[in-house]
Amino acid sequence: MENTILKSVDFDAYFGENQVVKKVNIEIPKNNVVAVMGPSGCGKTTFLRCINRMHELIEGAHAKGKMLLNNEDVYGMHPIFVRHKIGMVFQRPNPFPNLSIYDNVIAGYKLNGMKIAKADRDVIVEESLQKAALWNEVKDSIHKKGTFLSGGQQQRLCIARAIAMEPDILLLDEPTSALDPISTSSIEVLLQELKKNFTLIIVTHNMQQAARVSDKTAFFYVGEMVEYDDTKNMFTNPQDKRTQNYITGRFS
Amino acid sequence: MVILFSVICTVPLFVILIYILKEGITKINWHFLVNLPKPVGETGGGIANALIGSLLIVFFAAVIAIPIGIMGGIYLSENKKSWIATYTRLSVDVLQGTPSIVVGIVIYFWIVKPLSTFSALSGSVALAIMMLPIVVRSTEETLKLLPDSLKEAGFALGLPYQKVILRIILPCGFSGVISGVILAVARIAGETAPLLFTAFGNPYFSTNILKPMQSLPLLIFNYATSPYDEWHDLAWGAALILLLWVLLLNIITKIITRKWKIQF
Numbered sequence: 001m002e003n004t005i006l007k008s009v010d011f012d013a014y015f016g017e018n019q020v021v022k023k024v025n026i027e028i029p030k031n032n033v034v035a036v037m038g039p040s041g042c043g044k045t046t047f048l049r050c051i052n053r054m055h056e057l058i059e060g061a062h063a064k065g066k067m068l069l070n071n072e073d074v075y076g077m078h079p080i081f082v083r084h085k086i087g088m089v090f091q092r093p094n095p096f097p098n099l100s101i102y103d104n105v106i107a108g109y110k111l112n113g114m115k116i117a118k119a120d121r122d123v124i125v126e127e128s129l130q131k132a133a134l135w136n137e138v139k140d141s142i143h144k145k146g147t148f149l150s151g152g153q154q155q156r157l158c159i160a161r162a163i164a165m166e167p168d169i170l171l172l173d174e175p176t177s178a179l180d181p182i183s184t185s186s187i188e189v190l191l192q193e194l195k196k197n198f199t200l201i202i203v204t205h206n207m208q209q210a211a212r213v214s215d216k217t218a219f220f221y222v223g224e225m226v227e228y229d230d231t232k233n234m235f236t237n238p239q240d241k242r243t244q245n246y247i248t249g250r251f252s
Numbered sequence: 253m254v255i256l257f258s259v260i261c262t263v264p265l266f267v268i269l270i271y272i273l274k275e276g277i278t279k280i281n282w283h284f285l286v287n288l289p290k291p292v293g294e295t296g297g298g299i300a301n302a303l304i305g306s307l308l309i310v311f312f313a314a315v316i317a318i319p320i321g322i323m324g325g326i327y328l329s330e331n332k333k334s335w336i337a338t339y340t341r342l343s344v345d346v347l348q349g350t351p352s353i354v355v356g357i358v359i360y361f362w363i364v365k366p367l368s369t370f371s372a373l374s375g376s377v378a379l380a381i382m383m384l385p386i387v388v389r390s391t392e393e394t395l396k397l398l399p400d401s402l403k404e405a406g407f408a409l410g411l412p413y414q415k416v417i418l419r420i421i422l423p424c425g426f427s428g429v430i431s432g433v434i435l436a437v438a439r440i441a442g443e444t445a446p447l448l449f450t451a452f453g454n455p456y457f458s459t460n461i462l463k464p465m466q467s468l469p470l471l472i473f474n475y476a477t478s479p480y481d482e483w484h485d486l487a488w489g490a491a492l493i494l495l496l497w498v499l500l501l502n503i504i505t506k507i508i509t510r511k512w513k514i515q516f
Contacts, residue, residue: 057407083410090408094401097514098423108409111419147514158405165409 005030005199006051006169011065013043013050015058021047022223023065028169028216033191033200035214035231037207039246042220044203048171051201052086053079069168084108087162088171092178093154095146095161101138104146104157105129108165124164131197132160133190152183156190163198170194172202176209188213207247211235219243269495276492279485288457289471292480299490301457302471306494308459309372309451309467310441313379318433321384325391325429326417332396340388348385355381356446364450372458372465375451382443383436390432394425427512431505438501442494444469468494 006028013021021043028034036044049055050063053074067074074082095104105125109116116124125142129135134156138149146157155175162170172191176184191200191213204210210217211231218228219242227234227243238244283298290297324340331337355378363374398421406416422429447453453470454463468490476487 052408054404054407080410080412083408088408090401090404092401094399094405096402096405096420096424098420098426108411111406111409111411111415113415161405161409 003030004028005070006201007066007068007071008051009066009068011047011050011063011067013046013055013063014061015046016060020223021050021063024225026218026225026228028199028201030199031195031197032215033195033202033213035210035217036201036203036220037205037210037217037246038220040205041222043223044205044220045173047220048088048173048201048203051169051171052088053082054088084165085167086169086171087165087167089155089158089162089173089175091174093151093158095149095154095157097145097147099146100143101129101146101149101157102142105160105164107161128160128164131163131194132156133186133193134160150183152179152186155179155183155187159187159190159194163194167198169199169201172200174203174205176204177206184209207235219246221246272488272492272495275488276495279489280492284486284489289455289475289486290482292482295482297482297486299468299471299486299493301454302466302468302490303493304457304459305372305451305454305465306441306467306469308461309375309379309447309465310437312373312376312461313383313440314433314437316376316380317383317387317436321387321433321436322391322422322429324384324388326395326422328388328392329395330417341392344385344388347381348389351445352378352382352443353445353448356449359446360449367462369462370450370452370464372451372461372463375447375465375467376461378446378450379440379443382446383440386436386439387432390435391425391429394428394432395421397428398424424514427509427514430512431509434501434505434508438498438505441497441501442469444473448473468497 004027008024008026011021011024012019024047036048038044046055051067051074055061055063056079063075069082069085074086096107099107102125103110105128106121109121109124126135129138134153137153138157146154149157159170159175176187179187188209191202194200202210202213214231216229217231217234219226219234219240221242227238227240229239234243235247238247283296285298285303286300287296287298288301289299324344328337328341359374359378359381363377364370367374402420402424403416406420411419447467447470451467451470452464453474454466458465471490472487472494475483475490478484
């Protein structure tokens, strides 16, 4: 594919001896939402965490194979740099409880000791919050602690914090599984806006969500990527028996 | 029934408080705080040397123990299973149970004898050793309670490990760490035994930390066991001051933990 932003080649990931991701080959096109779905323990989260090299932070965890970001192997880059280029949003909203909303958004710069002028900072904060569809709700309390927000707002704050670094890719690890249905749908709407500027990879075990938000879907089963196709094809005409079983709910 | 015993637990504190207040309050005034003790036979005099001495000795003890203790606590909370951590944790726990007089004797042989003089600094070192376990364990316990998701958030933003610890984990656990430090300071402020043969005591005013120095517990110990009524008065006053000091630090700790408590 010409506009491929991320590509993995024969990618394996391990916890100690235990292989949890097996020979995954995937190509992610730019400005798309790609959903990674599959039953619990299928390695989808581990695979996601390999993309920005968070996997290797766990003791005994390691990975093999190539992970190419714009044709450059992320495993040849400095992990700090990789994580600047590839942002991440977690399952549970985790804003920094000791920082204000403003400081949370700018945290990636501030805590790294990057100096930026106050005016530029203000612009980054406002733009990031705008893009995360949170600006209107928090603009009057921007110097208050982020932990007073609702769960959905906190999650959007985490998204703002990640996109403030202007990453190429945003990884979302079941970003709505800790949220109520209204917050969930607001995040899903937001993802459609975000894909104009970023490439999104979202892990979900909720296939309705995968069908709603993604352009392409990858189905993982026991560490293997069983099928990867346009979401429309995947849900109407799955090629693999296992995908079919999963979609029709014969196992979960 | 249990309520009764719960109330009984508070009795010793109030007995001590009331008794010390009754005996000490009449002795305390401005002169008491800013003057030096008078020779036997003269009335009046104060405890300025002991007050300043205690502040200095405790201050230097804190300067020694706090950085080491906090760093050690961070290590223990970060490396729960390594053998160094297990070994450190055990050592620190044993140290916490070591009788303070033993710490005093060891410092006497290590520092006082080689330098051939009693000194405030040797007293500070002895108190630092008393303080260290409290700081280490309270730091460890506080930081262990912080959710891992905070660290992950930091790493995902591309922060290197030291910055995640120093700029996220430590600030988030700040109120707990600082309470541990203040409680440790309160705890050592009244220690007498380790100072007996280190700081030794000094009837005159001194701020030279390489020379013997007076401190509140030493003053109480020396003057209360003396046969002179004037000195007993000084000891009662000093006891009240010491008690108020400890009480105040405890209250400050409570306020800090409530005010700066971080909500998740």
